Amino acid sequence: MVGERIRSSIIEGALPPGSQLHEVELAASFGVSRGPVREALQRLIQEGLLRSEAHRGVFVPVMSDDDIVDIYVAREALETAAVRRITGTSRSASAYKSLDKVVRGMETAEKAGDWTSVASRDLDFHTALVAAAESTRLERMFTTVISETRLCLRVLTSAPDARDDLVQEHRDISEMIRADDTVGAIAVLTKHFDDAVVTLRSRLGAEAAG
Template structure:
């Protein structure tokens, strides 16, 4: 319960990047001892949603441009492996059915201008993609990198309405998988990630410029 509430606060922006977390304060706010809080913080550090800095404490990470590139580099490697396994092991039809369901849900959320749900379905799509490969080790590795992606998307939610082709990008990936077109699916996945990196880096630059302006003011 403690871990889930802290996780939600981080992802939803209640604890913005750079925030420091204190065991004593969290324990008091949750009405629990420090033990469960310490355990929850350690779990979130392992997931990449928190960062422990020696002699300083525990913080919500601030994602740099290099962090964003590295996260999507890892995701492309993991999800690319999932795509190749899905197609090579005759799992394409089953994977497409699950992925198409998520794409339809994403499209409905986009039509309703519910950008928070659009972001959530985006993560669901990629989680389903990796799960469809039926590789426990790929899924285990993906768990950490998708948690760090959540931090990125908490910055990106307000930008999603500027990405007119977001639903179509996901639909193209799923259609390529259905067609068992490995090369096409990989190309669509790479383009999707490249677009996300550019948008996230632009958003990060805007935030830094804003903070610099506030300090100058």
């Protein structure tokens, strides 16, 4: 419970980048001892949603250009592996079913101009993609980078016009997986990540300048 509440506060922006978290204050606010708070902070540090700095304390990360590039390098490696494990196997049909459901949700949110939901469904899509590979190790590694991605995507929610091809890219990936087109799916996935990095770095620079 403590971990989920802190996680939500970070992702929703109640605890902005650079915020310092204190065990004593958190324990008092949640009405618990310091033990559960300490465990929750350690778990969130492992997920990448918090950073521990020696002799200073625990902070919400401030994402840099290098962080964004590194996160997407890791995601590309993991999700490319997932696509290869899915396509050309019996997993592709069930994978398409799961991915198509998410894409339809994205399309509905896009038509409504609900870009926060579009961003949320974006993460659901990639989570479903990795889950469809049926690899516990891929999923375990993916948990960390998708948590860090949540911090990155908060930069995009205020710029719906920045990725007007976002939903179509997800539709293309799901359809190529349905067709067992490994090369095509990976090509679109790579472009999707490259575009995301360009957009995120641009928005990060704009925020810093502003």
